[in-house]
Amino acid sequence: MLTVDNVTKKYKKFTAIDELSFKLDDGQTGVLLGPNGAGKSTIIKCIAGLLQFSGTIEINGLSNKSLDAKRQLGYVPEVPTLYDTLTIDEHLEFIRRAYKSDNKQYMEDLIERFELGDKRRKLGRELSKGMQQKVSICCALIHDPSVIIFDEPLVGLDPHAIKELKSLINELKAAGKTILISTHMIDTIEETWDVVNIMMKGKIAATRHNTDIMKAGEKTLDELFFEITEGETD
């Protein structure tokens, strides 16, 4: 479960996030949609504990800054930043050890699933952006977290990896994990989302549940997004 309550993040006089609140239950997949500069990555970084903020963020009822909360959190950053001198294998091994995860078989499964097997001895700096993104995703999942946040996870991935990631997200959802995805690409999340928050200027401009969209007469996600981002508010 992920709870964001009244979170504000300011950079000097500029308010990047303005009293933002939302909640995701276990097994729910939430999506943050919004144009560039809406504050999606900022709130994701706040949840990951990388930024200071005012307000409360809880992961399974624990403050996101606590060590117990960090153990239950996986984070895929917008730009993968790998270690130049570690190979793919070594990245996963290091993260597995740092998080004290005994499940080495899961590491092998992830490598196989994202087709990293033939590149496992390549250094971080030798990988393409897409490959780095795959490693970054594997690093976020290797300790089997219960809450996973993805910041633009599909950027740079090949079609096979996109398919695998979508399928993985569905599996994680079925296993009761809480997932939060920030993206611009509405069509890529159509099959997975449960609740969508459309952000504008650091605030949530609209929230929709998948069940609402199914109802007759409701706007589609595309229509709703463009209506809000092109000037009209909900």
Place this chain on the structure above:
Amino acid sequence: MLSPITYKSFHSLRKRPVAITLGVIAFLWGIQCLRSMTFYSFRFMTRNDDLIVSLIEIVLIAAFDFGFILGNRMFPMNFSMADCTYHFSGPFSRFQVVMVPFGKAFMGMLFFLWFVTCQSLTLTFMFDINRADMFWMLGLSLIVMLLAYFIGVALAVFFSEGNKYYMTSYVFLGYHIILIVTLLYMVCTHFHVRLRDILDVEVNKLVIYIGHTIPMRTFPFAGWASYIYEGHVNGNYIPLVIGVVVAVVVIGSLIALLMFGKYEFYDRACSMAQRANDFREARKAGVDMATTSLAVDARVGKETIKHGWGLSAIFHKHIFENIRTSRIFFVNQAAFLFRMVCAGLLLLARTSDGIEDYPHLMATGAVAVIMVFNTVAFTGGRTILEFNRPFIYMIPEEPRHKLFACIAAEIPEILFDSLCCGGILYIASPESVTWQMVLAFIFMMISFDFLCEMLSLVCVRLMRSLGRYTLLVVKYAIIIFIVSVTQGLSELTQYILTKTSGPMVWADSTASGFIVSTIFYALIFALLLRFARYMLERYDA
């Protein structure tokens, strides 16, 4: 094509008023140097045309090498990421793309000409060179540089793949080594001197002889161009006509070759632009280039991560990264390289005449050089790099424990480095340095290296928004301030000790200064450590 480049250059330049001002000042200074030549042109010596021909030839060879390096080595580096994106994929022919970095190269050529112009007064005093000679020298240099640049570019684009690319550089370097060795041999045999006594030969005679040797006169373009000036001096303008024809034919052929030849250099240019971009990004975060290149030599061997659990995984990863880059867990590649340079410089300084009259000078110089190098090496170590990535913030351990794990991992390399520093101090001046002094110095360097590391971490975390240059300047200014304060405290201590215990010998006095510095650096380190712990918990990652 020219219009967009002109537009881009103009708009880039107008946003750099400081660069424009410096350029104007440099230009005016160059004009002033040329003007002053007449004023100072006293006849200290009889004008010797042979000497001036040789001198111009040497300058032309330097111009050729400079132009060639600009064209061959620097050419792929002169494309920015934006150039790669917009020009390589845009509707431009390869020749048009080849011409994109010419503006930057031409600025380099102008710098060379300015540098030569600034030497005009020296040249007047030493060789009685006049303003007309200078104009000939500058004009011919520009033509030779342009020729060399386009030859370099042609070779760079036609041989841009891996080994072929490096082969061009090796051939160029090999030719120069052969040239230098041949000239040294010729000079030794001509003047009947041994190699180490060459500098005893009168400079003018040496220049005249070297300038008229066959290897110099046959040097491509630069050697031939001196015939033009020689013809001018003797009233024979046939070499000038031939020179103009050769220059036109060569430049025309190169342009035709670049316009109609088949070549591919985009890969190399893109990879160079990417690398330059990576360095820029790293430096934005306040990390020095010297230490961001730590990973360049990393090669995957048989080593694996097999130690560490939880917090200790961070410690072992740092050790592992050292093994990956230098093969030895306690060797920081960048620091070790600096150490080698430092030792080389000091050994070179020891051979200077008259240094034996100042026994303490070498030791003092060694301490200064070592500290300057360490400031660079240890203000961008692995801990700084680690805190520029998100993993360290995500790992579920206490921030202060993670910080300690990173610092602990640096202990082996700092210990080894400090021992090297002690050894270098001893080698620099064995006659004036005692073992107590070396030991005190080792302790001081341990303390200083930790201080640099921690200070850098605090600065990067606290002042990242200042931007790369300001952050670096602030960082180094703080270190200089701390070192200056420490120096004052050391001298105060030495004064008190002298007053209370009587006069001290230089070595003991210096050793006591090192001990005071060790304590002072350690205290500041401890304070910064406490502050860093606070910042890691309270500030944005």
